[in-house]
Amino acid sequence: MIRIENLSKRFENKTILDNQTYQFPIGKKIAVVGNNGEGKTTLLNILCGLDTMDGGEVYKPNNCLMGYLPQEPNQNPKPSIIEECESANEKILQLHQKMNEALKLLEHHTDDKTLDAFEKAETQYRLEGGYELRSKAEKILLGLGFDKKQMGQSPRSLSGGWRMRVELAKLFLIDPDVLILDEPTNHLDLPSLAWVERYLQNFVGTLIFVSHDRHLLNRLANWTLHISWGRLIAYAGNYDFFVRKEAESYELAEKTMKNLEGKRDSLQTFVDRFGAKSSKATQAQSKMKMIEKLEEEMEAVPVAKSQPVIHFNLPEPAPVDRVVLQVSKGAIGYTEPLCTNIDMLVEKGQKVAIIGANGIGKSTLLKTIVGLRSSLGGTFSLSPRTIKAYFSQDQLEHLNANATVLENLLAASPIGEPQARSILGGFLFRGADVFKPVSVLSGGEKSRVGLACILGKKANLILLDEPTNHLDMNSIACLTKALKDYNGTVVFVSHDRDFIDAICTHVFVMTKDGRAMLFEGNIDDYQRLAAGSGFPDVFQVEDEGRGGAQKKKEASPTQTRDREKELNKLRKQVQKLEEQMGKLAKDIEACDAKLLEAASDHQRCYELASQKLDLERELQSLEDQWLKASDVLSKE
Numbered sequence: 001m002i003r004i005e006n007l008s009k010r011f012e013n014k015t016i017l018d019n020q021t022y023q024f025p026i027g028k029k030i031a032v033v034g035n036n037g038e039g040k041t042t043l044l045n046i047l048c049g050l051d052t053m054d055g056g057e058v059y060k061p062n063n064c065l066m067g068y069l070p071q072e073p074n075q076n077p078k079p080s081i082i083e084e085c086e087s088a089n090e091k092i093l094q095l096h097q098k099m100n101e102a103l104k105l106l107e108h109h110t111d112d113k114t115l116d117a118f119e120k121a122e123t124q125y126r127l128e129g130g131y132e133l134r135s136k137a138e139k140i141l142l143g144l145g146f147d148k149k150q151m152g153q154s155p156r157s158l159s160g161g162w163r164m165r166v167e168l169a170k171l172f173l174i175d176p177d178v179l180i181l182d183e184p185t186n187h188l189d190l191p192s193l194a195w196v197e198r199y200l201q202n203f204v205g206t207l208i209f210v211s212h213d214r215h216l217l218n219r220l221a222n223w224t225l226h227i228s229w230g231r232l233i234a235y236a237g238n239y240d241f242f243v244r245k246e247a248e249s250y251e252l253a254e255k256t257m258k259n260l261e262g263k264r265d266s267l268q269t270f271v272d273r274f275g276a277k278s279s280k281a282t283q284a285q286s287k288m289k290m291i292e293k294l295e296e297e298m299e300a301v302p303v304a305k306s307q308p309v310i311h312f313n314l315p316e317p318a319p320v321d322r323v324v325l326q327v328s329k330g331a332i333g334y335t336e337p338l339c340t341n342i343d344m345l346v347e348k349g350q351k352v353a354i355i356g357a358n359g360i361g362k363s364t365l366l367k368t369i370v371g372l373r374s375s376l377g378g379t380f381s382l383s384p385r386t387i388k389a390y391f392s393q394d395q396l397e398h399l400n401a402n403a404t405v406l407e408n409l410l411a412a413s414p415i416g417e418p419q420a421r422s423i424l425g426g427f428l429f430r431g432a433d434v435f436k437p438v439s440v441l442s443g444g445e446k447s448r449v450g451l452a453c454i455l456g457k458k459a460n461l462i463l464l465d466e467p468t469n470h471l472d473m474n475s476i477a478c479l480t481k482a483l484k485d486y487n488g489t490v491v492f493v494s495h496d497r498d499f500i501d502a503i504c505t506h507v508f509v510m511t512k513d514g515r516a517m518l519f520e521g522n523i524d525d526y527q528r529l530a531a532g533s534g535f536p537d538v539f540q541v542e543d544e545g546r547g548g549a550q551k552k553k554e555a556s557p558t559q560t561r562d563r564e565k566e567l568n569k570l571r572k573q574v575q576k577l578e579e580q581m582g583k584l585a586k587d588i589e590a591c592d593a594k595l596l597e598a599a600s601d602h603q604r605c606y607e608l609a610s611q612k613l614d615l616e617r618e619l620q621s622l623e624d625q626w627l628k629a630s631d632v633l634s635k636e
Contacts, residue, residue: 318459
């Protein structure tokens with residue numbers, strides 16, 4: 001469907017794409033992977049027409065509908081969130097306007113031509129799914145974490161992250177042939193991430209995406225495109241498959257190279273020994289040609305080129321009491337509480353992941369523990385010997401943008417310049433890089449400065465808020481290892497499930513209804529324990545818009561009886577809906593018959609056409625309810 005041919009792109013002295021040709025397989029979910037700065041986003045931008053090429057062509061079918069997530073939300077949104085979401089489907093909105101214009105004409109001109117124009121416009125609108133547009137938009141918005149009461153709010157009232165969710169909803173609504181996403185989960189919480197993953201798994205078009213979430217790369221991708229040193233190499237599998245196959249190919253390449261080098265060295269020995277002798281001159285010349293051919297073969301062998309990666313170990317923590325942190329009946333928030341009655345006991349050496357939906361106070365809880373926000377009630381007690389180190393989701397909140405990288409580290413830690421430079425070297429700030437002002441750094445570079453500032457302290461309590469957001473896969477792996485090996489206490493917020501499970505000893509779960517509880521173990525342990533205790537599972541999203549097959553949990557007898565009552569109620573609802581739908585279908589048939597009888601009475605035709613339109617809208621609404629209820633029953 002989409003093909004790039006001899007594509008080239010350079011930035012200053014770095015080659016991003018070097019005369020590359022590739023055809024994206026139709027209907028596949030293709031993950032574009034590679035280290036930061038290798039050109040993943042640039043490739044996506046070229047495919048979308050947002051960036052220019054230095055050479056080559058991009059071929060796309062004329063009728064191919066492409067959807068991509070913009071870097072910034074719409075600056076002139078519609079008055080409400082639901083209208084802004086619906087605005088993505090321009091075709092249906094145009095058909096709706098055309099239908100309304102035809103209906104208005106019928107008020108004054110009830111001739112056959114005007115009536116036919118209305119019926120044609122209404123039919124087009126119905127066949128394109130116009131009557132289902134709003135319910136579909138609501139379902140997607142609910143899945144992305146919006147509440148029904150928010151649908152009428154202005155998009156301008158949302159934060160940048162939530163406005164980007166609206167842009168994602170608009171993409172899903174148009175259901176394109178090709179969907180291109182660059183870090184689609186960056187602004188999502190764990191429940192919304194789970195919903196998006198299910199949605200994309202069911203997407204029938206071609207998906208091309210970039211992500212640093214290893215869990216998503218493995219669960220979603222069935223094709224991996226690796227971009228490195230200007231080359232594109234495709235692998236027919238997920239991320240782990242790519243890692244394994246790449247390692248195997250480099251191992252084979254290394255063996256091939258050693259074999260070729262052995263042959264070349266043997267030939268070179270002959271040339272060095274006998275090249276000067278006239279009796280062996282012909283043979284020596286032949287050997288020289290063979291050496292040249294071998295060297296050409298050696299140049300074609302793919303050699304693993306090392307990429308600079310961060311490397312660090314967290315310092316041994318300072319001594320601390322057994323109980324590092326205790327929260328009793330804590331309340332957090334701003335003018336109004338986000339969560340109350342928080343009880344949390346964190347002991348030395350524990351690593352606690354805080355999870356839950358966005359907007360319920362995870363980051364606020366960290367800020368309250370650190371002391372950057374005042375609590376709204378209860379007690380937040382730290383051991384007197386606690387030395388804190390805090391990593392913010394937005395590093396500019398805690399870094400001096402006008403100061404250099406080196407100055408920021410020296411200000412954050414009681415260390416000298418030689419040690420500071422050594423630490424920064426581990427985070428790829430070398431030479432003159434340490435004198436760059438923080439204001440000119442990328443998001444990933446700012447994150448590395450923030451992590452370096454943590455290293456400068458002998459902290460025994462590290463608090464991290466979404467530390468993996470701007471890091472590449474290698475950096476995430478390094479951070480994961482450092483935190484696993486760290487002997488101190490860690491409390492962190494993350495939406496990266498693999499990162500959480502690799503580190504945590506406990507999971508602190510916060511729910512939308514204001515409850516919070518600490519569970520021992522990883523996410524799977526929490527889900528198992530939650531099912532047995534009746535505590536909500538934040539991955540089992542209740543909103544109708546976040547549907548999708550859910551993993552069945554063992555339930556108590558009481559839960560089973562309650563569930564059976566719900567299902568019986570649902571069965572009765574389905575039966576009632578079917579009866580109502582049958583009656584409406586007959587009313588629409590009767591309306592059609594009356595329209596035929598009243599062919600010459602144009603005023604009567606207009607009235608009947610309006611009546612039929614209302615009936616069809618009502619029927620569509622009932623059909624939506626029936627589909628939702630039937631979908632739930634079919635999964636039992």
